[in-house]
Amino acid sequence: MINNTKTLYDEKVKYLAEKYESQGFRVFTEPKTDELPFDLGNYQPDMIAIKDGSGLVIEVKTSLSRVSVDSLLTLAEEVSTHPGWRFLLVTLEDIEAKSLPGTSEQLPSWQKLTDRFDQAHKLIENDEVEPAFLYMWSIFEGALRKRAIDVSIPIERFPIIGLLRHLYSLGELSISQFDLAQACFEVRNRLAHGYIERLNLEVLHDFDNLVHELLREWVNESKIKKLAAILMKRLAKDYQIFNEIVASELGNIDKETKGKILLSIKNSLRQKGLENQFNDLQHLIDESFDSSIVESNNPQLKTNQVILLDKAQIALDTLQGKEQKKIIHTINSLKKFPNCSPLQIANLSSNPNYFIARQGKYRIIFEFQPEEVTIVDIVNHERLNILYGSLKEAKI
Template identity: 30%
Template sequence: MNTARHQASQEELNMLASLRRQYESKGFSFEMEPDLQGLPDFLQSYVPDAIARKAGENVAIEVRKSRSRASEFSLHQIRSLFDGHPDWTFAVAYAAEDPLKTLTIKPAAVPAIRRQLADVRALITQGQSRAAFLLAWSLLEATLLNVEGEQEARPRTPASVLQGLAMLGRIKPETERRLRSAILLRNAVVHGDLTMEPTEQDVDTLANVIEEALSEV
């Protein structure tokens, strides 16, 4: 297993900075490029990109630029090191190239998000599931931006939106896993696949998740 630390790209550094904010907001300490000497023996020669810690919880974080079959095989090997160590979690974040690097988005207020969410439900009753589905995904990202509290932010991938809401404790891990299967449908609809049609249930699921994420705001 190749565990040599590579030179991080700007996208990966941006992802690490975002992860730092998310973990520290939940009471974790966050260390980038941790010293090998301070790592537990079971990790052998593997050095994660960062470690988040708080009482009884340790998260080893690996940031990858994108997914690949070779990458997934390597991650499977690394993940196996954590077997039998319940106080440690292995987390992977992907920092894919963003074609919208120059675009920044200002967060919306909760009342504005809720008004748009009402529009989502109205579109459902009008039989406009496709429009409602796309608006709901937009509101999911708007919800994350609001929760993070930044003045402005870069556009996110759907997966990173779900990951961010889960890390901030606004949606449950099982909700994140369930919604990941909807990303393919979202991408197909966004990119013009007219053979794919979101159902009313697809939209209702997203709307309920937005309500869940806003419930603590």
């Protein structure tokens, strides 16, 4: 069995290397340290493929059961910080596609998915219930795969069940969304394989609401990311006209979205070593917008005392590098709770005084009392469910 697995692995690596080379890539299998495009710590990829100043860092697995996406997520995020580079996970169980992994995803755009969603509604209006459900499923699955790419989770080619489970465990889907998706998947399979399925209109209605909710959230976040990138490019070209750009680009965007864009700009400046320049940018932005949507050093703003319980401190100490810094930054932001709009905050349904702050794949459990925030625990999404029970998160 071990020899057979090794043979399958070697064949996959050889096949990929030949395919990438045929498309003009320079390919390095099991690259040495001096062949890597940037520092990857102790990690050695199975392959890197480079073309036209961009490239792919590739990990090859023979089976999904051998994959720990959680451990690869930080690596994928690190690779994505380098312009033109992307981390790619390839397994023998990936869905079939004509495109070579990482070169042309052949997925519809967010706009196309939105247009298709409108078309599905026309089928529903014409009482074409089963075709509408199957069409809606294709839109849903396409949205899941695009979301994985957008947030640098290298699972967009996974079979649908693996895709759903990983997106759920990493916090991209809530418990109720995951449960509904699984139920709809079973209905989809029976319809797709030719069986008669008396489709419950309530199920179709719930699934329709789910797809609409995810499209609205993920399309909006995609626009935010693109807009922040546009602003950063323009900023690099001409710093003096930055205020005019912000005024024209953000003039008609709601307060919460503005906060997310400004946070994205701040993070981009930090990655480029320009963190000190953000104060200058903030002054420019404050001339046109309410300064409450960004972090402020206003001494008149009341701040909370932040206390870490032992469990939370131990969890924080186990984190390393950028993950730990992000969590510390989020905890510091809670000094201004509830006036910390860029953060995603939810109630813990089992305790009205407990809240959840989201930072990437992690959740910070904290208790809020007047002028005091107590950090109770720091967990990933999966452990959140295990330790604190079934949750229904309501954004506030």
